Amino acid sequence: MTILAHVFTLLAVTAGALLFLAGTIGLLRFPDTLSRLHALSKADNLGLALIVLGLLPQAASLTDGLKLILIWLLAQLSAATASQLIAGSLNRRKSGP
Amino acid sequence: MTAALTPTTLFGLGGAALVGIGLFMVITHPSLLRRVVGFNLIGAGIFLVFGVIARRGAAAGFAGDPVPQALVITGIVVAFSATALAVALLRRLFDLTGRRDFDSEAPSASQSRGEP
Amino acid sequence: MTLLFDLALVAWLIALAGHIAMTREDRNAIVAFIAFGLLLGLAWVRLSALDVALTEVAIGGGVTGVLLLSAEAHLRKPLAQDSAQDRPHDGRRRLGNVGTIAAALASAAVTAGLALAVLALPTPAPTLAPVAAAALDTTGLGNPVTAVLLAYRALDTLLEKVVLLLALVGVWSLAPDRTWGGAPSLAPAVAPEPLVYLARVLPPIGVVIAVYMFWVGADAPGGTFQAGTVLAAMWLIVMLAGLRQPPDTAHRVLRLLLVGGPALFLAVGFLGFFIADGFLSYPEPIAKPLILGIEAALTLSIAATLAMLVAGPAQKAPEP
């Protein structure tokens, strides 16, 4: 059972790290602001989710696990707000004076 | 040279570099606000050196000497209050004279751009 | 592997500092500085100083950022007599080449001196950790840093609170006469919709985290400063979104809140003459509840002071 948990952790953490790399490649390569924003907020948040998921079996106590989930929820809130703010600001700039 | 190059001293050397960069900013940068940022960089560097001293003093089951750590916490808060005061002075100076850098006596517009 | 990580972290910090120094626009430099503050938190974790990491992230990456960004936005306002000539910043204009080289040499010399000092630190390192550990039991606390701040070196902490208040007095006294005692203004004319949403959702979470930080601070990393800064940030976000207006600086409740923590600290300090060994010493059986009580009052005071420091001097005339 522990071996299974370890394998799961390894897989999830590796996948998460790869997603961060993918997000950065998107950030470096995509042509315009909105797609770069897309790469950043989606890929990085999925990466973080996978890492949180991978670390959950390693959590020492229930509180630690809950804290991990709270961190992820905060990340969702933060990413959603920041993306909306950035995209809104971009929109106003394009259509504005 | 008694302390070898350990991962911990690495942060101390980094702190020393930060102090240099911050000092250079404070001396040469014309923008007053940027000088305040430079002052904060100096602070960050000094605190890192303190952190190295704290880490090296690990003993009695603690990962670091708590006394320098507490000093750094106090220092961060005091540096913040100094920054807030400096920024308030800067804003008042700008309101009264229009100056925001060390370049000129008259209201300079080194950073202002026309409204779109 | 950890060595490689540390190396990358330090290199990144220095590169970021270089970017802050060299970039043309102030706003760009400040954004980089916020990122720098958050990253510095990572460095403190690597130095096993979690209490400091929490403080640095909260103050260096959070509250200082709003302060500097607001100031930058204010300084960019066009002046009445503005002659809009576009001159980008150039670090070399004022001093000339010779001056810049001299400044660079002086800064390099300071860096070299500090680096040598770091390398020449004595081994074994002098430490007060055993002394701190030995007396920890008498305070009833488990976190040595909290013990240093609130018990062993309580005088430093008390004076630091006074410094915070003095800075606030300095900031407030910069208000012009007609707005003296009035309220600072923080919110933009129209707050963006997502920000208002964030300001409704984040504060409840933040307050829970602040209470958690405060409570856990007795035995684990955390404590007064961290909790106070989180509370200050939550208040600021509500004011920034325009959901609540900043209070008048002459408001009695606000002023009571500001001085309450330090005043209680000082009162307990003097009480020490009668119930313990002297100024700022606590009687052993009730040391922990006493420290927690002081911490609670201090947390609220710190939160109010930090938020008001960011809000700045009064900009509106006081309400009659």
Next chain:
Amino acid sequence: MADVFTAAALAILAATAFGLFRVLRSRIAVERMMAVQLLGTGGVAALLLLGAASGVAATSDAALLLMLFAAFSCAAFTRGEEDTPDEDPQPTKEKT
């Protein structure tokens, strides 16, 4: 296991660093707002992995605060955002 965690943290740190400098050097002012978001997610992931590698439970508290203040900084960016000019020496290159 600890080494794998540290390696993953290093990879994320490197990826975040490249992304951050790309964003900070961007000529489009709005894009710089992404910097803190980027560092928030990347920094938190690296911190959680470091905490798991070293076994210090309180590291996740630092991650919690880092995320909270990354979210808070969103609010900071609305200050003066409206009239920030794009720094644009070569006008057509970046805008599509």
